[in-house]
Amino acid sequence: MDAQADAGNVTASRLGVLLLAIGILLGADALLGLRFVYRLWPLLITVLALGLLGIYHKSRRRMPAFLAAGTYLLCFSVLALHCSLTSWGAMAHLWPLFIAFLGFVFLALYGIHSARRFSLLAGCLLLSLAAVFGILRFWGGQHWWTAFLLAGISILLVEKGQ
Amino acid sequence: MTPLTVIFIEPAGGVTNVFENYMRLPLLGTLYLGTILDQRGHRVRVLNENILGSLVDPFELQADVYCLTALTVSSSRARSLAAQLKRIYPASKVIVGGIHASLLPGEFTDVADHVVVGEAEGLIVDLVEGRIADRIVQGSAVAELDALPLLNYRLLEGYRGLDVVPIMTSRGCPFDCSFCTVTRIFGRRFRMLSVARIMAEIENAMECFASRSFFFYDDNFAADRGRVEELCRRILEQRLAIDWSVQARTDLARHPELVRTMAEAGCRWVYIGFESIDNDTLEALHKSQTRDDIEQAIRVFHDCGISIHGMFMFGEDHDKADNVDSTVNFAIEQGIDTVQFMILTPFPGTRVYESFVAGNRLLHTNWDYYNGMFVVFRPLNRNPLRLQQDACCAYRRFYSLRRTVLDGLRLAVNVLCDALVWNFSRAHTYRLNSMFIRGGAKAIVIQGTRVIDGYMQFLRERTEEADTLNA
Numbered sequence: 345m346d347a348q349a350d351a352g353n354v355t356a357s358r359l360g361v362l363l364l365a366i367g368i369l370l371g372a373d374a375l376l377g378l379r380f381v382y383r384l385w386p387l388l389i390t391v392l393a394l395g396l397l398g399i400y401h402k403s404r405r406r407m408p409a410f411l412a413a414g415t416y417l418l419c420f421s422v423l424a425l426h427c428s429l430t431s432w433g434a435m436a437h438l439w440p441l442f443i444a445f446l447g448f449v450f451l452a453l454y455g456i457h458s459a460r461r462f463s464l465l466a467g468c469l470l471l472s473l474a475a476v477f478g479i480l481r482f483w484g485g486q487h488w489w490t491a492f493l494l495a496g497i498s499i500l501l502v503e504k505g506q
Numbered sequence: 507m508t509p510l511t512v513i514f515i516e517p518a519g520g521v522t523n524v525f526e527n528y529m530r531l532p533l534l535g536t537l538y539l540g541t542i543l544d545q546r547g548h549r550v551r552v553l554n555e556n557i558l559g560s561l562v563d564p565f566e567l568q569a570d571v572y573c574l575t576a577l578t579v580s581s582s583r584a585r586s587l588a589a590q591l592k593r594i595y596p597a598s599k600v601i602v603g604g605i606h607a608s609l610l611p612g613e614f615t616d617v618a619d620h621v622v623v624g625e626a627e628g629l630i631v632d633l634v635e636g637r638i639a640d641r642i643v644q645g646s647a648v649a650e651l652d653a654l655p656l657l658n659y660r661l662l663e664g665y666r667g668l669d670v671v672p673i674m675t676s677r678g679c680p681f682d683c684s685f686c687t688v689t690r691i692f693g694r695r696f697r698m699l700s701v702a703r704i705m706a707e708i709e710n711a712m713e714c715f716a717s718r719s720f721f722f723y724d725d726n727f728a729a730d731r732g733r734v735e736e737l738c739r740r741i742l743e744q745r746l747a748i749d750w751s752v753q754a755r756t757d758l759a760r761h762p763e764l765v766r767t768m769a770e771a772g773c774r775w776v777y778i779g780f781e782s783i784d785n786d787t788l789e790a791l792h793k794s795q796t797r798d799d800i801e802q803a804i805r806v807f808h809d810c811g812i813s814i815h816g817m818f819m820f821g822e823d824h825d826k827a828d829n830v831d832s833t834v835n836f837a838i839e840q841g842i843d844t845v846q847f848m849i850l851t852p853f854p855g856t857r858v859y860e861s862f863v864a865g866n867r868l869l870h871t872n873w874d875y876y877n878g879m880f881v882v883f884r885p886l887n888r889n890p891l892r893l894q895q896d897a898c899c900a901y902r903r904f905y906s907l908r909r910t911v912l913d914g915l916r917l918a919v920n921v922l923c924d925a926l927v928w929n930f931s932r933a934h935t936y937r938l939n940s941m942f943i944r945g946g947a948k949a950i951v952i953q954g955t956r957v958i959d960g961y962m963q964f965l966r967e968r969t970e971e972a973d974t975l976n977a
Binding site for chain 1: 749769770772774808809811920921922923924925926927928929930931932933934935936937938939
């Protein structure tokens with residue numbers, strides 16, 4: 345119980361320092377009129393995602409929930425940072441990436457956690473789906489057959505690989 | 507010898523034990539015997555009604571020999587099956603064994619050709635091949651467990667559905683709790699598999715199952731600490747990515763280093779018979795542990811990141827009036843992951859049973875209800891109905907959905923905060939799975955309450971009868 349209480353205290357104090365640092369940065373940003381620091385908020389999600397992956401790695405149980413959440417948030421934070429620094433309007437084209445990230449999660453589960461066929465299939469299917477939506481979005485549906493062909497080939501390759 | 511067709515049957519319990527749905531595992535006695543006969547060249551099938559999920563139809567089971575296992579709770583079903591099989595296939599041989607048959611062999615002599623008392627590995631071949639004629643056959647304890655063959659799990663029908671693979675690495679227990687049947691069957695001498703043999707058993711199971719989760723059936727897995735230490739070292743050396751659960755006693759926690767090594771080697775759950783938090787009750791049960799031992803064990807296991815399934819027992823003569831409430835409070839305050847609140851059950855052959863029979867305190871001997879869920883005796887200072895109701899309430903309180911959700915939220919906040927500041931020092935103590943199990947256990951509790959409702963009516967009638975007689 346003591347060890348866990350100590351860990352809680354460490355978290356509380358580090359959290360305090362983190363919030364203080366963020367406060368100072370935001371304050372400086374406002375004072376200097378830079379209006380830039382607040383755009384970096386996705387970095388907090390990056391830190392959180394890496395932290396979750398760290399917990400997954402340090403935990404003896406290697407719980408897949410941490411790996412999945414960490415991977416997804418990491419992908420999302422990169423996308424969010426890009427949009428935050430450029431324009432959120434890009435999201436109109438990039439939304440299929442949310443599906444692709446889920447595909448990455450399943451592939452990460454397959455590669456790192458346990459080689460279950462379901463994870464590999466789900467990962468490939470979601471990536472194919474994301475590719476389909478992405479291609480449809482970019483090319484206005486003119487080459488939809490290319491997308492479906494790619495998806496079909498990927499499924500066939502996975503099946504053959506088994 | 508012409509190969510014979512031998513069917514082993516492990517019957518389901520008479521009245522639903524709700525925990526059978528939580529963890530469906532076969533007993534290994536039938537599998538060991540089946541493997542021995544299989545290696546001898548006989549055609550063997552092992553049927554477990556709990557794993558099959560339905561009762562077997564005797565008309566569809568044609569064989570030369572039937573071997574049935576009878577636990578106390580499944581003894582009525584075993585008896586009825588034996589009688590049906592004998593009637594349908596009079597030329598076939600019916601053998602009954604198992605804990606209940608060993609304790610009360612006389613209950614089966616009219617429906618079976620042979621009743622085996624004790625361990626049957628040493629005589630099963632002679633028995634099946636007809637070289638033993640006795641009706642009641644006395645088995646002998648297997649002296650060298652390493653001499654037993656590696657289990658052939660494939661004999662068990664439906665084995666692929668097992669999520670957790672059972673392995674038994676020892677028999678016997680040096681302790682002698684007054685309510686326990688283990689020492690009556692396996693004796694007090696602790697016999698065990700060597701570490702090399704346990705590793706061979708694990709590898710054998712890994713060839714058979716996709717699952718990498720194991721449950722060690724041993725009644726007291728860590729009775730020999732040196733062996734456990736060596737086993738963990740071998741698992742770590744060979745980098746076996748397995749997780750496993752064991753049944754252990756609180757005294758294991760007196761060696762935190764060993765517990766930590768177990769956790770590193772993949773131990774995820776310990777099932778501990780705490781029985782009571784009252785020192786007088788623990789002493790009366792000859793449990794050789796105190797409340798302080800229990801608290802220390804919980805602390806040590808949790809600090810090492812091992813989840814605890816605590817088993818408590820209500821109804822002992824020394825239990826105080828508020829025992830049920832205080833036990834639930836204790837389990838919640840100490841953060842035990844999952845619990846089973848059993849009601850003291852006087853299994854035949856135990857000292858508790860003998861004392862209840864002597865004191866004329868048994869309410870009935872319908873073995874279908876002897877599974878730890880029902881009050882089957884008159885408690886000393888309590889009304890049986892009240893005890894049954896209290897046990898139900900205990901479950902409802904512990905597995906309250908509100909509590910599980912709040913604990914889940916607390917855990918989520920801790921995880922997110924730790925992740926944000928990269929504090930990994932308590933990463934190994936997060937036990938997400940116990941949250942999910944507790945959430946699922948709520949459904950089991952609801953189902954269990956329904957099963958118990960009918961029995962409550964019986965207890966109500968018995969209480970009214972007793973009141974009338976007293977009046």
